[in-house]
Amino acid sequence: MPQNFDALIIGAGVMGASIAFHLAERGLKVAILERNVVASGATGHSSGLVRMHYDLAAESELTFASYKHYFNNWKERIGGECGFQKTGFMQIAKREHEDKFRGNVANQQRIGINTSVISADDVKKLVPDFLTDQFDFAAYEPDSGYADATLTTNSFIEAAKRNGTTLIQNCEVTAIHTSGGRVTGVSTTKGEFAAPTIVSAAGAWAKHVAKLADVDVPLVTWTHDVAFLHRPPSLGKIPAVIDDTINCYFRPEGSALILAAGEDESLRGEAPDAEDQTPTPTFVEKLIDAMIQRIPKIEESGLHSIHVGRDGITPDQRAIYSAAGPDGFYLACGLSGTGFKTAPAAGASMAELILDGKPKTVDITPFRFGRFAEGQLLQGEYGYGNIWK
Numbered sequence: 484m485p486q487n488f489d490a491l492i493i494g495a496g497v498m499g500a501s502i503a504f505h506l507a508e509r510g511l512k513v514a515i516l517e518r519n520v521v522a523s524g525a526t527g528h529s530s531g532l533v534r535m536h537y538d539l540a541a542e543s544e545l546t547f548a549s550y551k552h553y554f555n556n557w558k559e560r561i562g563g564e565c566g567f568q569k570t571g572f573m574q575i576a577k578r579e580h581e582d583k584f585r586g587n588v589a590n591q592q593r594i595g596i597n598t599s600v601i602s603a604d605d606v607k608k609l610v611p612d613f614l615t616d617q618f619d620f621a622a623y624e625p626d627s628g629y630a631d632a633t634l635t636t637n638s639f640i641e642a643a644k645r646n647g648t649t650l651i652q653n654c655e656v657t658a659i660h661t662s663g664g665r666v667t668g669v670s671t672t673k674g675e676f677a678a679p680t681i682v683s684a685a686g687a688w689a690k691h692v693a694k695l696a697d698v699d700v701p702l703v704t705w706t707h708d709v710a711f712l713h714r715p716p717s718l719g720k721i722p723a724v725i726d727d728t729i730n731c732y733f734r735p736e737g738s739a740l741i742l743a744a745g746e747d748e749s750l751r752g753e754a755p756d757a758e759d760q761t762p763t764p765t766f767v768e769k770l771i772d773a774m775i776q777r778i779p780k781i782e783e784s785g786l787h788s789i790h791v792g793r794d795g796i797t798p799d800q801r802a803i804y805s806a807a808g809p810d811g812f813y814l815a816c817g818l819s820g821t822g823f824k825t826a827p828a829a830g831a832s833m834a835e836l837i838l839d840g841k842p843k844t845v846d847i848t849p850f851r852f853g854r855f856a857e858g859q860l861l862q863g864e865y866g867y868g869n870i871w872k
């Protein structure tokens with residue numbers, strides 16, 4: 484006999500955890516089925532940046548709602564810890580993007596985000612250790628920073644459990660069953676589970692999981708190298724930064740390290756389970772060369788360690804939050820290397836889509852699955868082009 488639930492969530496990364504929490508909060512009996520352990524996928528390797536600058540307003544809205552109602556208010560809203568550090572965030576832009584950049588910041592201000600365009604001189608005043616001759620302006624978000632994706636996920640799961648959710652680890656979903664055009668349950672390595680609602684939040688494995696429901700998702704894997712550098716002792720405070728002029732991002736990691744990674748060279752199409760601890764050969768050299776252009780003191784630094792993580796990426800590098808295929812089947816995948824910061828509000832909006840037929844927290848309908856078949860790929864209002872080159 485299968486075990487019966489109201490909803491089955493496939494995957495215990497931050498996305499599955501957030502959806503489970505929000506469905507359980509609304510009274511559903513939820514099971515999270517995880518093939519490995521909590522946060523063993525992209526989530527456990529996430530750089531955790533929480534910033535609101537996007538060229539697509541829907542993504543800025545998702546991060547702003549996630550910041551305002553969750554990261555900035557974690558203990559009260561969810562309980563436990565999310566490790567949010569308000570370091571401030573700077574998006575350093577290419578000179579040729581000035582008009583688009585100002586357009587995006589104006590959109591974000593309309594949403595209510597605390598952001599403004601500041602000059603290179605202002606950047607220098609805020610961060611005297613930065614070289615600022617390569618750019619003219621940046622967007623500054625004093626409220627942004629970074630959080631800990633594993634803590635965030637565990638807190639969501641603990642809160643979901645308090646509302647009756649069951650977490651089953653080492654439990655791989657191997658088949659999705661349907662009857663009369665709607666989902667009825669799944670087979671797993673730990674037995675049968677029945678539910679009228681099934682959500683795939685399977686990260687880099689989401690293409691394979693969707694196939695089990697006869698849904699073809701245009702998703703490949705995206706493999707991303709991240710370095711941890713020793714913080715030079717003489718370096719002053721730095722915020723979290725995405726620097727499009729040198730194609731990399733970085734942030735403090737506690738008080739002793741700096742986390743840094745590139746925006747290019749991420750491999751596409753590796754098997755989701757491929758050995759994932761080997762960075763691309765030129766990664767460290769290229770990254771350090773780039774970082775020195777912004778922080779000359781990086782020369783005094785050294786490499787502490789590297790890790791490699793893998794997410795699913797879609798053709799427009801934006802997530803899919805949508806019903807798809809048989810009735811009762813939902814996708815929350817293709818987070819495209821940027822889905823940690825948006826997961827709290829995206830999970831709330833997915834729960835509303837599932838239960839009310841319409842998202843309320845943030846309108847996630849732009850992220851519908853049908854956009855690919857219709858050739859309606861998402862583009863920023865003032866688009867910079869792909870984030871990941």
Ligand SMILES: Cc1cc2nc3c(=O)[nH]c(=O)nc-3n(C[C@H](O)[C@H](O)[C@H](O)COP(=O)(O)OP(=O)(O)OC[C@H]3O[C@@H](n4cnc5c(N)ncnc54)[C@H](O)[C@@H]3O)c2cc1C
Pocket residue numbers: 493494495496497498499500516517518519520521522523524525526527528529530531532533632654655656657684685686687688689692707708709791792793794815816818819820821822823824825
């Ligand atoms: C290196 C790296 C750095 C990043 N940095 C940032 C950042 O700074 N800011 C940001 O916002 N985002 C960032 N991201 C993106 C963000 O971390 C991911 O988008 C997010 O964590 C994805 O969460 P998820 O729950 O969708 O997927 P995952 O965390 O990958 O979880 C999917 C889970 O599904 C499970 N699963 C798969 N198949 C099955 C099955 N058949 N049965 C049961 N379980 C299954 C997997 O084991 C896995 O645990 C980064 C990603 C990476 C890889």
